[in-house]
Amino acid sequence: MMALKSFALIIAIFAVVTSISHASDPSPLQDFCVAINDTMAHVLVNGKFCKNPEHVAADDFFSSGLNMPGNTSNQLGFAVTGLNVNSFPGLNTLGISFARFDYAPYGLDPPHTNPRGSEILVVVEGMLYVGFVTSTSGPNMRNRLFTKILHPGDVFVFPVGLIHFQLNVGKEAKAVAFAAFSSQNPGYNIVANALFGSHPPINDDILAKAFQVDEKIVDYIRSQFEWDNN
Template identity: 55%
Template sequence: MLATRFALFLVILAVVCSVSYAADPDPLQDFCVGFNDSFSMVSVNGKFCKNPELVKPEDFFYSGLDKVGDTSNPLGSKLTQVFDDQLGGLNHQGVGMVKIELEPKGLNPPHEHPRASEIIFVSEGTMYVGFIESNPSDPNVPNKLYAKTLSPGDVYVFPRGTLHFQYNVGKTNAVAYASFNSQNPGVVTVASSLFGSKPPVHPEVLAKAFQIDVKMVEYLQSLTWKRNN
């Protein structure tokens, strides 16, 4: 019995330790520039890295966030990502960023980042932003919304894994810059993921989940869902 309890303790300890380190790993060298040339790569921590002898200052450089993005889409928004795919020098650094541009009434729809927390800085316009907490332990207690209207110079934090959004409530274009504690935070956009997946989710699943008619689900699934990145 004692041996069984000790084994169970070791299993629980292993799970807790694995969860506590479930984030971008600490780098084991100054840099590990992501690279696609299979003839010039070195594998470190499971990642392919550019040979340090071939690394240039340009590998740590990105230009273009000053350019105005195209918000002429159904959401009225544009995201310009600077993650490891766009900037190889971010590989193994545990950081990333995004420029968020919203035309009046433009929306960055409800989404979540499974691998990172997010902090945004508003540089132009007025944004209504918010996140929703995870399910309370009491099923009779609704999920709480934490929302605020932001102006230039304001900062807001979205905890890792929470559903959140940004909406332009002003009369002019709005711009914000977001930073993440991951080089690849991941994005799960609720509406396009559920109604635009291929193959589609069974309509009855979504009808019961959203408490709407199956025909409405089928209509939503028939739409063309486009993302703003």
């Protein structure tokens, strides 16, 4: 009986460890691998070539400028200043990234997904209405919506891959938030852009049937996404 309990405990621990190991980027097997755009380099890790460790300096692990607000003069009233592996080479293989979010009054970070990383967000200025929608895979979790009003100092987490959003609901005031991600390159896929702004476009028949609307409505919505919003 004791052996059976021990075996069950080992299986449970293995399940937890396995789930954690698949929750973010693979763990590195070296201290660091500073990304470099040099095809003559000999080591390729997580899709990036590694800089010769002898040439690595403190500046490879340093970035500045997150004290500066982003430009929110766009249709959404929203700007993101991201620090992922593409802009911050020292993040390569570390499984983390960071971003600053700026919101104009009533600015919106539209419904989107981060397909490769969970996100933890903290508000430092203003008031945000945030939320995410679950998938349909769990019992009694069929597209369930979780929402919260956040004030400075409040923290909210968005699970990897789920559709989520943030809206500045402060009265005529800007908002600022910072977010950390469990991936060096979590990705950013706006749902509306993916459906109505894809290249080449998704067939009208498909979208009309999916949304149960006339094709003319699909054409109108598609026309609103003929601009670049990152």
